[in-house]
Amino acid sequence: MTRTPPHDIAAEQAVIGSVLLAPRLIADLARVVQPEDFYRPVHAELWRVLTRLHAAGEPGDLIAVAAHLADLGSIGRLGGVPYLHTLIAAVPTTANGPHYARIVAEHARRREVADLGSRLTQLAGSGADTEDVLAAGRAMLDAAPAQAWPDPIPLSARRAPRPFPVDALPSWVAEMVAAVAEFTQTPADLSGCIALAALSTAAGGRAEIEIRGSWREPANLFTVVVLPPGSRKSAVFTALVRPLLAAESVLIERTRPAIVEAELALRVAAKAADRAANAAAAAVDAGGRDRLLADATAAAMAAETITVPALPRLVADDVTSEQAASLLAEQGGRLAVLSPEGGIFATLAGRYSGAPNLEVFLKGHAGDMLRVDRRSRPAEHVDRPALTLGLAVQPEVLRDIAQMPGFRGKGLLARILFAVPENTVGRRRIGADPIPGAIADAYAENLTALVVGLAGLAEPAVLPLSSAANERMLAIERDTEPRLAPSGTWAHIVDWGSKYAGAVARIAGLLHLAEHLPSGPDEPISAVTFEQATAIGAYFAEHALTAFDDMGADPLVDDARHVLAWIERSQTERFTKRDLFTALSRGRFRKAADLDPVLNLLVAHGYLRPAPAPERRGAGRAPSPGWLVHPEVLRPAGTVQPISAGRAS
Incomplete structure (x- = not known):
C-alpha cells in the first residue's frame, strides 16, 4: 500500500507543546497517547523523554527538557532548541491538550487498522486458500487491541482552575491569608479574595493607577467567591473584615x-x-x-457654607442602590459592600423596588460621575465614586445572577473578578492551629495604617507605572486582544475580557500600596509588583472561564449539556440524529441542522462516536446518521467521577 498512513503532525506538535507549556498536563495526556502513537519518530522520542522526566519527578518545562536533551547529546538530532520553540508556537491553547492527544491516538488506531488491511491484502494475493485467508483475518481481528474509549474531555476543560497565588500578595497580607485559610480549613481562594477586597476598601476612592495618557483605573475591585453552604465563609469574613471596622473606629475618633x-x-x-x-x-x-x-x-x-462631616463608614452589608448612592455621597465617594452572602444581587435585581437598579454599582466600579436627584431629598453628587464589592455566594446564586435582567447586558458581570475554588468540606482537618497573634496584629495594624494614611488625602493619589511595568502592561494587552476575537478563547466572555487588563492594573495598584507603606503614593508601580498582579490576574482569568461556563455563557456548551442530560435520562447506548431531534424541545433546536455543531462538539470531546452507517437498501432517503455513547455517560450517578466536573487540564 502506497497511501500515506493516517496522521496529524499539527496535533502531535500541539500535544508536546502543551506539555512544554503546562507540564502538569503530562499525567492526563499520557493516559491517552503513548510514544508509539506518534507518527514522527522525533515526536515519539520527545514524548518518551517527557514521560520519563515526569516519572522521575523532574520538571518538564522547555528549559528543563532542553537541558536534559543536551546532557543526553540528542538535542541536535531532535531539532534543537528552535524546534522546541516551534512545538510551543503550535499550541493555540493548552486547555485543548486532551483533545489534541485524542486526535493523535485516533490516528494511531487507524494506522493499526490500515496495517491489518495490508497484511490481509498480502495474504490474499499470495495464493493461499480463501478459507485460510478468512481464518487468518479473524485471528488478526481477535488479536487486534479493541479501540478503547479514552476518558471524555470535560465540556469545559477549566473545571479545576489554579489555586489562589498567595505568594503574590505582600508578606503581611499573604501571612494572614494563609493563617486564616489554615485555621478555618477553607481554600486560600476565599481569604485571598476577601483580603483583596479589604485592600480595595482601604484604597478605594483614594488612589488611581495611571497607565498611559488619560487612561486611569481607580483602585477598587469587585470580587465574588463561589462556595457551597457550610464552607465557613462567615468565619473568614470576620477575620479579614474586622480590622476594617477597627480602622473605621479610628477614623471616627479622629x-x-x-x-x-x-x-x-x-x-x-x-x-x-x-x-x-x-x-x-x-x-x-x-x-x-x-x-x-x-x-x-x-x-x-x-x-x-458650614458642613458637618458625616461619621466615617467604610463597610456596608446588604444595601439598596439608593442607600449605596447616599452613603457614597456622604462618605466622599468611598464605600465597600462586604458580605458572606449574595443577597445584594437580589436587591439590585429589584427585590424591593420591582425593577433592577444597577447604575450605582456600574458607575461605582468605573469611577464615573454619579448624580442622584430625588423629590424628597437634596440632589446627591459624587464626582469619582469608588465602590468595593466583596462577596461569597453559593453556586445557585451564581447561576441565578446570569438570568437577572441587565446583569450581563449592562456589564455588571463583566466587572466582577470571580473565584470558583475547590470545596474542602469533608476533607477539613480537625483542630487546626489558630491564627498566630503576631500575624493578626500585623495585618490589623498595616490595614489601619493604609486606611488612615489615605483618608487624609484631599485628592486621590496617582500611581504611575514604571517603564518596565508599562511594558508588562502592553504585553498583557497584546496577549489579551487575540483571545477576544470571534474565534478566540474568550469570545464568549468578551465583555469580561475587555476589562481584564484594567483589572490587572487595579490589582497592581493595591499590591503597591500595601507593599510600600507609607510611601506608596509617592512611588511608581514597579515591574516586580506588576508581575505579582499578573499572576493574580491569570488566576482570575481561569476562574472567570469556569464561572461563566457555570452560568451558561457559551450557548453551544449549554446545548451540549442539554443533549448529555437527555442521553443520561434515556440511557440510550446508540441513537440517530432523527431520534435526538424528535426527543428534544423545538424551543431549543428549531431544525435538525441546529444539532450539528452540538454533536460535533460532543464527538470532539469524546462523549460520542459516529456509528457505522447501516447498509442502504433500495431507493429512498438515506438513513439518519447515528452515534455511539461513551459508557461513562450511562453509568449510574456516584459510580464514577461526574462528567460535568471532569479532571483538571
Whole structure:
C-alpha cells in the first residue's frame, strides 16, 4: 500500500507543546497517547523523554527538557532548541491538550487498522486458500487491541482552575491569608479574595493607577467567591473584615472633634442668621431695612457654607442602590459592600423596588460621575465614586445572577473578578492551629495604617507605572486582544475580557500600596509588583472561564449539556440524529441542522462516536446518521467521577 498512513503532525506538535507549556498536563495526556502513537519518530522520542522526566519527578518545562536533551547529546538530532520553540508556537491553547492527544491516538488506531488491511491484502494475493485467508483475518481481528474509549474531555476543560497565588500578595497580607485559610480549613481562594477586597476598601476612592495618557483605573475591585453552604465563609469574613471596622473606629475618633466643632459653628451661625433676619424684619425705615437685609443674607450664606462631616463608614452589608448612592455621597465617594452572602444581587435585581437598579454599582466600579436627584431629598453628587464589592455566594446564586435582567447586558458581570475554588468540606482537618497573634496584629495594624494614611488625602493619589511595568502592561494587552476575537478563547466572555487588563492594573495598584507603606503614593508601580498582579490576574482569568461556563455563557456548551442530560435520562447506548431531534424541545433546536455543531462538539470531546452507517437498501432517503455513547455517560450517578466536573487540564 502506497497511501500515506493516517496522521496529524499539527496535533502531535500541539500535544508536546502543551506539555512544554503546562507540564502538569503530562499525567492526563499520557493516559491517552503513548510514544508509539506518534507518527514522527522525533515526536515519539520527545514524548518518551517527557514521560520519563515526569516519572522521575523532574520538571518538564522547555528549559528543563532542553537541558536534559543536551546532557543526553540528542538535542541536535531532535531539532534543537528552535524546534522546541516551534512545538510551543503550535499550541493555540493548552486547555485543548486532551483533545489534541485524542486526535493523535485516533490516528494511531487507524494506522493499526490500515496495517491489518495490508497484511490481509498480502495474504490474499499470495495464493493461499480463501478459507485460510478468512481464518487468518479473524485471528488478526481477535488479536487486534479493541479501540478503547479514552476518558471524555470535560465540556469545559477549566473545571479545576489554579489555586489562589498567595505568594503574590505582600508578606503581611499573604501571612494572614494563609493563617486564616489554615485555621478555618477553607481554600486560600476565599481569604485571598476577601483580603483583596479589604485592600480595595482601604484604597478605594483614594488612589488611581495611571497607565498611559488619560487612561486611569481607580483602585477598587469587585470580587465574588463561589462556595457551597457550610464552607465557613462567615468565619473568614470576620477575620479579614474586622480590622476594617477597627480602622473605621479610628477614623471616627479622629473625625469626632471636627464634627463637634462644625455642629457648634453651625448652631452659632444659624442663630446669628436668625437674629439678623429678625432685625431686618423689625426695621422701620427702608434704608436701615436694606442694610439689615444684606447682613441677614450674608449671615444665612455663612451658615450654609458650614458642613458637618458625616461619621466615617467604610463597610456596608446588604444595601439598596439608593442607600449605596447616599452613603457614597456622604462618605466622599468611598464605600465597600462586604458580605458572606449574595443577597445584594437580589436587591439590585429589584427585590424591593420591582425593577433592577444597577447604575450605582456600574458607575461605582468605573469611577464615573454619579448624580442622584430625588423629590424628597437634596440632589446627591459624587464626582469619582469608588465602590468595593466583596462577596461569597453559593453556586445557585451564581447561576441565578446570569438570568437577572441587565446583569450581563449592562456589564455588571463583566466587572466582577470571580473565584470558583475547590470545596474542602469533608476533607477539613480537625483542630487546626489558630491564627498566630503576631500575624493578626500585623495585618490589623498595616490595614489601619493604609486606611488612615489615605483618608487624609484631599485628592486621590496617582500611581504611575514604571517603564518596565508599562511594558508588562502592553504585553498583557497584546496577549489579551487575540483571545477576544470571534474565534478566540474568550469570545464568549468578551465583555469580561475587555476589562481584564484594567483589572490587572487595579490589582497592581493595591499590591503597591500595601507593599510600600507609607510611601506608596509617592512611588511608581514597579515591574516586580506588576508581575505579582499578573499572576493574580491569570488566576482570575481561569476562574472567570469556569464561572461563566457555570452560568451558561457559551450557548453551544449549554446545548451540549442539554443533549448529555437527555442521553443520561434515556440511557440510550446508540441513537440517530432523527431520534435526538424528535426527543428534544423545538424551543431549543428549531431544525435538525441546529444539532450539528452540538454533536460535533460532543464527538470532539469524546462523549460520542459516529456509528457505522447501516447498509442502504433500495431507493429512498438515506438513513439518519447515528452515534455511539461513551459508557461513562450511562453509568449510574456516584459510580464514577461526574462528567460535568471532569479532571483538571
